[in-house]
Amino acid sequence: MSDGTSTSDESRDLESASSDGQDDRSRVQTSEPKGSPDENGKPPSSDGDGTQFKVDDPLFSQRKGIFQNKEMVRVGWVPDGDRIVGRDDYISTISSCLNDAVYGGAPNHISITGKTGTGKSLVSRYVTRRAVNASVEDIRIGHTYLDCSKSSTEVQVISTIGQQLNDEDIYDEDEDIVKMPDTGLPKDKFYKRLWQILDHYDSAIIILDEVDLLKSDHVLMSLAKAVESNDTSCQIGIIAISNQINFFDELNPRTKSAFQTQELNFDPYNANQIQEILRGRDDAFRDGVLTDDVIPLVAAFSAQEHGDARKAMRLFRTAGELADREGSDVVGEDHVRSAQDTLEKDRFRDFLQGTPTQMKAACLSISAKSLYSRDDYVITGELYDAYQQITNAIDMDTIGIRRFRDILDEMQLSQVIETKEVNMGKGGGRHNSHRLLHNPETILDIVMEDTRFREISKSSLKRFA
């Protein structure tokens, strides 16, 4: 279940990646939103940098707070290289693919898959920044980062890329400044303006994150074929990122043939690597505020799914925020546990929002089993029985087992449950068997927020298990 963390101002994050000791002269001036990290990759010390301010109103006093640099535990922050753990091989492969762009040549396209929180975006943005900083004199490299969950139509993609690259006055053949609006032009005009903007650069690295959320892969083909089709002279390198392992295999054949890539699949982290990642950010907090249990516990919670560094980072930050909010001097185990609870509830609320009531009833059935049955895994038929009892108890329509299976598939895809096939022995046949991946009480709390389920309580669930 992706946590949907906002990664706004992504170009700003890319700008913040350190040059790792290299000449930090970016050939491309990108517009810097307020409060962006400085050019050395150091985050702005916006929250609690020790500066003392005097405020006349006695209602408002300056607290010391838990954080000294909260930006460093924001999911989108791109740290310098020595804080990036266990990704040297991927960094090296991606840099080989981008190498020629540094000298004005054509970069290779890259497709990256891997589970959520395995560092795909971070590594892509970090290496891109290094390439931009390293570019030889007079070579102009443009770079953009696009979250396709926010810009998913062809026009949105083209206009967002164009806007991010259109940071200084670029003139067309009639000496007019090229403007890239959000809407209001025919599609071919959007493309024409993008090509005019790209012509301004020798090469461009375009990162398309969550690329599987594009409404159509046509834009991928157009960008990949742009030079060959004489649309632009700019050498384009696309880094396309997806959580879906088969996404690139399933592209339509025309796109696939234009978009030939170096494929990379990012491995999940183990608990030790997650701890190392967190230790690399502990200076986000003031000296001495983190108790010894915090990092191991955050790492243990994130390792429960698959070693998700995104989850770890959010948990780390939220635990600090909770401690901060209650005016505590330290972050302790209890803050991590409360943060885990808060985040899990938020994620479930997001997941269940807008899903049919049937999904909620199905979630209750597996929660009942998880709370009260002895077995970890429950076969589909038993779950369906529990689901039917629940829908009958609250006088709700009951769907057939085929649709119920679809709902279980959706829960599996969203990592609410894990499904495996079991062999029930002679005559028993093979069955899908499911295990809840989350705290059943959390699910219960969220489902109960829907008034239709109010009459079911935790204790009453026992009879459905």
Ligand SMILES: Nc1ncnc2c1ncn2[C@@H]1O[C@H](COP(=O)(O)OP(=O)(O)OP(=O)(O)O)[C@@H](O)[C@H]1O
């Ligand atoms: N190897 C690493 N070293 C240091 N920090 C890391 C590492 N990998 C991930 N992180 C941090 O974990 C968080 C999530 O990483 P990132 O967004 O790159 O993951 P992702 O694989 O792109 O996830 P998603 O598929 O959900 O977008 C970020 O804050 C990132 O800085």
